[in-house]
Amino acid sequence: MTRAQRIRLFLGIMRLGERRNPASxxxxxxxxxxxxxxxxxxxxxxxxxxxxxxxxxxxxxxxxxxxxxxxxxxxxxxxxxxxxxxxxxxxxxxxxxxxxxxxxxxxxxxxxxxxxxxxxxxxxxxxxxxxxxxxxxxxxxxxxxxxxxxxxxxxxxxxxxxxxxxxxxxxxxxxxxxxxxxxxxxxxxxxxxxxxxxxxxxxxxxxxxxxxxxxxxxxxxxxxxxxxxxxxxxxxxxxxxGTKRKAATKITLPEKWGITGEYMKLEIKSTMRNKAIKRNFMQGILLMSLLSAMITFTTIYDNDSFSQTTYCFYCFIFFGIVNLTRIMGAEGNYIDMLMTHKESTYQLLKAKYYYYCMVLAVPLAILLPAMISGKLPPSLVFAGLFTTTGPIYFILFQLAVNNRQTMPLNNTAIGRPGSNNAIPAMIGIVSFIAPIAAIQLIALAVGKETSLLIMTVAGLVFTVTHKLWLHNIYARMMRKKHANLEGFHATR
Known part of the structure; x- marks a missing residue:
């Protein structure tokens, strides 16, 4: 068999592998x-x-x-x-x-x-x-x-x-x-x-x-x-x-919050050490920087209110869409340990919420030059921030009830394919489109500034009541814990 024939054979096998993979x-x-x-x-x-x-x-x-x-x-x-x-x-x-x-x-x-x-x-x-x-x-x-x-x-x-x-x-x-x-x-x-x-x-x-x-x-x-x-x-x-051992990074600030702080440390270290999660964060920072530079240093979007709203909300919602649509996927690698202590999973959900709220400081800092230069109104930026910590995270965290696909943490060039479930993808699309559509519809009735104020107030209501809806999510997870555990075990 010649080299060209072998390469042609490999191409056919790879295409069949992608088509027949159960995770496709x-x-x-x-x-x-x-x-x-x-x-x-x-x-x-x-x-x-x-x-x-x-x-x-x-x-x-x-x-x-x-x-x-x-x-x-x-x-x-x-x-x-x-x-x-x-x-x-x-x-x-x-x-x-x-x-x-x-x-x-x-x-x-x-x-x-x-x-x-x-x-x-x-x-x-x-x-x-x-x-x-x-x-x-x-x-x-x-x-x-x-x-x-x-x-x-x-x-x-x-x-x-x-x-x-x-x-x-x-x-x-x-x-x-x-x-x-x-x-x-x-x-x-x-x-x-x-x-x-x-x-x-x-x-x-x-x-x-x-x-x-x-x-x-x-x-x-x-x-x-x-x-x-x-x-x-x-x-x-x-x-x-070529595997090198790295010195462990000690994080002490979250320790004062007890078990929730320990889970926050777990989230921080998971982001720092695992290639799949770290890659998502770096991609987000790159995309946000490009959007912020386009808004700040060009005149393309000066009179385009819709594009400003879309890009501003995209920067805040990005981390939630790429990571929280697969919420509990990383924990699927060791989910059994989380089930051994009462309300341990509830503390983990709270830690995730606090962590992803703190992560929003990154897009806020990236959009700061556009806000200082007057290209983005502060009301739009704060509406995007609190809409994300409120209704958007409320929607995305609901996926924790039914997500049962373990996410590989360190797969790169030769990794095992991940899940391609339609429900998280649809929820992610809705989470991005819904707030922008809501602002446009409310603005038609009461004006743009009032619509941003309404979205900010709604976001603050969901943010302040986060413990109530997180505990509701935890209770529903516990009712389905056996089915979820089977799914996590089967997809490791």
């Missing part, structure tokens, strides 16, 4: 996923047609000019999607070269369906540009191919960043510099806004033969770098080599 999701979760993908395709198609009409004034390379911003959105969405890792541990013990397994994994990532969703943006743009006579059809098709090639390159870039940041959080400086330096250079080199300068530069130089050769060189370098990093990471995880 229920029928309803897949239907929800397909529905979301259909909406995304419709939205991208509308954007592609709009950019096609805009190309009549700017030129046929308008889509190339906006590609830097598309790539940033694509980079962020790949982290937000939390794509399930492929379990390649069985392949590493086979009598085949590990490099061939890694090559198959990289090719599988490049051939993922998500990459081709962006064609819903490029193809309508190509058709519109050709139909309006801005560029002939072959040239428009060539522009679409270059843009799709950039998406594939961005796939490798995100995979490299994810692999490196799993090894050390210091690697987050790499994407920070990669995105901050061009923006700063564009701002210093032009009297206009940095985004406008970047758009003008890529419209003029983003489709030349030299730039296409540069894209190909970046693709090749990223492929080789990913190959090396994934091979080293997979080998270390499979053999246990």
């Amino acid at each position: 999701g229920s029928r309803w979760s897949k239907m929800l996923e397909w529905f979301g993908a259909a909406l995304a395709c419709l939205y991208l198609s509308a954007c592609g047609v709009g950019l096609g009409f805009l190309a009549k004034d700017i030129g046929p390379y308008t889509i190339v000019g906006v590609m830097p911003f598309v790539l940033i959105v694509d980079f962020s969405m790949r982290f937000a999607s939390r794509k399930k890792p492929i379990d390649i541990t069985p392949y590493l013990i086979l009598p085949v070269k590990r490099s061939e397994v890694i090559d198959s994994l990289l090719l599988s990532s490049l051939a993922a369906g998500y990459n081709f969703v962006w064609l819903c943006l490029f193809i309508p743009h190509c058709i519109t540009v050709a139909a309006m006579g801005v560029a002939p059809l072959p040239e428009a098709a060539g522009i679409a191919l270059v843009c799709q090639f950039l998406i594939e390159t961005n796939c490798l870039w995100q995979l490299l960043v994810r692999s490196l940041t799993n090894k050390s959080l210091a690697w987050w400086a790499l994407p920070a510099m990669a995105y901050a330096m061009p923006m700063a250079a564009a701002g210093m080199a032009s009297t206009s806004d940095a985004p406008e300068a970047i758009l003008d530069f890529f419209v003029a130089h983003g489709h030349t033969p030299v730039s296409i050769l540069a894209y190909m060189a970046c693709f090749a370098m990223l492929f080789v770098a990913n190959r090396h990093v994934l091979l080293c990471s997979a080998t270390q995880e499979a053999t246990g080599d």
